[in-house]
Amino acid sequence: MVALRGQARGAPAPRHGRHGLHGPAPSNLHGRGMEYAESREYVAGDDVRHMDWRLTARSGRAHTKLFQAERERLTLLVADTAPALYFGTRARFKSVQAARAGAVAAWSAVMAGDRVAALRGGEPAIPPASGARGAMRVLDALVRWYAHPPPDDAGLGMALEQAQRLLRPGTRLVVLADPQAASQVPAQRWRALARHREATLVLLQDPLEAMPPRRMLAFAVGKRRVQLALDRGDVRERWEAAFAGPLRMLAQPLPGLGWRVRVLSSDAPVQHGPWAWDGDGAPMAERG
Structure with a gap:
């Protein structure tokens, strides 16, 4: 099972052009995330959709929710x-x-x-x-x-x-x-x-x-x-x-x-796994 690590494949690497990398580079961040972190007082420009209405009602001052980035x-x-x-x-x-x-x-x-x-x-x-x-x-x-x-x-x-x-x-x-x-x-x-x-x-x-x-x-x-x-x-x-x-x-x-x-x-190889993707994001052909 540990040896099958060599059969695995991660996310495709960024493509290289004549002058180096081009296209969007991979990031460890996956959006704002849904994990609530804390609330703070509202400041101009904050997204009103993230208002903490309960804390606002209790304190009498507008507060907004902050979320932990999903890395x-x-x-x-x-x-x-x-x-x-x-x-x-x-x-x-x-x-x-x-x-x-x-x-x-x-x-x-x-x-x-x-x-x-x-x-x-x-x-x-x-x-x-x-x-x-x-x-x-x-x-x-x-x-x-x-x-x-x-x-x-x-x-x-x-x-x-x-x-x-x-x-x-x-x-x-x-x-x-x-x-x-x-x-x-x-x-x-x-x-x-x-x-x-x-x-x-x-x-x-x-x-x-x-x-x-x-x-x-x-x-x-x-x-x-x-x-x-x-x-x-x-x-x-x-x-x-x-x-x-x-x-x-x-x-x-x-x-x-x-x-x-x-x-x-049951007798087929599991190289890359049947869920693997090719470089263009299309499903790979069935193996075995």
């Missing part, structure tokens, strides 16, 4: 821990790939100067922090969450509800999810989460789910052994409805709601 943007990782993720047929489990993708996202955020935080349904959020300390906190949580299915998983819906209470305008949001779990989330929730934010949904998929063989295939379900005749058309149709159907349900409407949707196979 670091927040990147929030939401980790789905649905039981279906703890499965894999090639290279690694989908849960392990989710942890790897989350690690690259965390390192990318730190390299871009963001604070990084993470949460899952069932426990309090990992608080935001910047630098290596913030990344290591998130990595530790990802290892814990994705090594084994958490016994107290409250579901992706609960995790997204918790995330909505923490998010502010300008936040980067990365959701790591099982397609079937994500397809159960109402469109209204997806729309609200993406409003005024940079939102990416990473859907984890196993190669077997995408391309099952055309033959009889045996599965262990608990202590039972189940065989599926995947060479039969009706069985393959049900298979496709179970695995490809949720992907279609998400990939078609969510971009119109402000989301970037990426499908990440």
